[in-house]
Amino acid sequence: MVMPGLLYFALFKYLPMWGILIAFKDYLPFRGFWNSPWVGFKHFDRFFHDPVFWTLFENTLILAIYNIIFFFPFPILIALMLNELRREWFKRSIQTFIYIPHFVSWVVVVGMAYTFFSSEGGIFTDMLVDAGMNKVNFLMSNSWFRPMIILESIWKESGWGTIIFLAALSGVDPTLYEAAKMDGAGRIRQLWHITLPAIRSTIIILFILRLGTFLDTGFEQIFLMLNSTNREVGEVFDTYVYATGVQQGQFSFSTAVGLFKSLVGLMLVLAANKLAKKAGEQGVY
Structure with missing residues (x-):
């Protein structure tokens, strides 16, 4: 049963790591990996001295911080609210409803964003105009690009992210809540003194793992949302790697x-x- 997982990580995670060596080579496809000359840290030096580095770093860092502040706590909040529901059929119905967006591709999500927020014929945009407000060009605005990215991520992935937290909450001893009720603790105090401490280690572990992909802002989503007017705030490391590596053929860089x-x-x-x-927690290793 373990073998498929080991093969997956070996083939798609560890074996491709050999390819990072071309970062220290001037890789030329027609000469091959072994015959391409070593250049040391030439490409790193070029990248760090390129004026675009700070723009990419700023855009990626801001989106990463927004994800930590706004997106990361959302699955926890949803899991806590679902845990308070007492009717099992209603709880399962809500769970099914919020899980569905995870299986929708980013192409469809961005297409829906264009349908709702396009300046010409967008449903939400037309509603604002009908309400007497000024038309806002959400998809072309620098100020709205980052909020749109975060809102799309929350809608698509926050429901799916509740699974681990709900599993952790299912392991809480019910007698703790009964004892708290006998001591006069209300819902809020039970949440603060029993529920949150019970899943604290899970939150910390997932937070540490999330930091491992701190600068991964989601290539597909951002690539589809980028256009000539918001590129100044939307260009990140992932899209830059695609542009230089795939489109321009600068594989080593x-x-x-x-x-x-x-x-x-x-x-x-x-x-x-x-x-x-x-802080007294177990950590990931």
């Missing part, structure tokens, strides 16, 4: 950019895990 992003995630995981252990 784009690999160096991706490796830099991965190293940042690794350092964040190590730092967060160390802080969690100092």
Whole structure:
């Protein structure tokens, strides 16, 4: 039973790591991997001295922070609210409803965003105009690009993210709630003193793992939402790697950019895990 999982990680996670060596080479496809010359940190030096680096870093960092602040707590809040529902059929119906968006592709999600928020014929935009408000060009606005990205992520993935937290909540001993009721504790105090402490370790572990992909802002979603008017705030490391690596054929340079992003995630995981252990938590290792 373990073999399929091991094969998956070996073939798609560990074996491709050999390819990061081309970040230190001037890789030429017609010469092959072994015959391409070593250039050391040439591509890293070029990237760090490129004026576009700080624009990419700022855009990626802001979106990553927004994801941590607004998106990460949402599955926890939904799980806590679902845990308070007493009618099992109603709880399962809500769970099914909020799980469905996870299985919708980003192409469909962005298509829905265009249908609702397009400046010409958008349903929500027309409603604002009918209500006497000024027309807002949501899809072309720099100020609305990041909120749109976060709202789409919350709608699509927050329901699916509740699964682990609901599983952790199912392990809470019911007698703790009964004892709290006998002591006069209301719903809020039970939530604060029993429910949250019960899932604290789960929250911390998932937070540490989330930091590992801190700079992964979601290539497909952002690529589909980008246009010539919002590129100034929407261009991130992932889309830049695609543009330089796939479209322009600069394989070594784009690999160096991706490796830099991965190293940042690794350092964040190590730092967060160390802080969690100092705080008395188990951490991820």
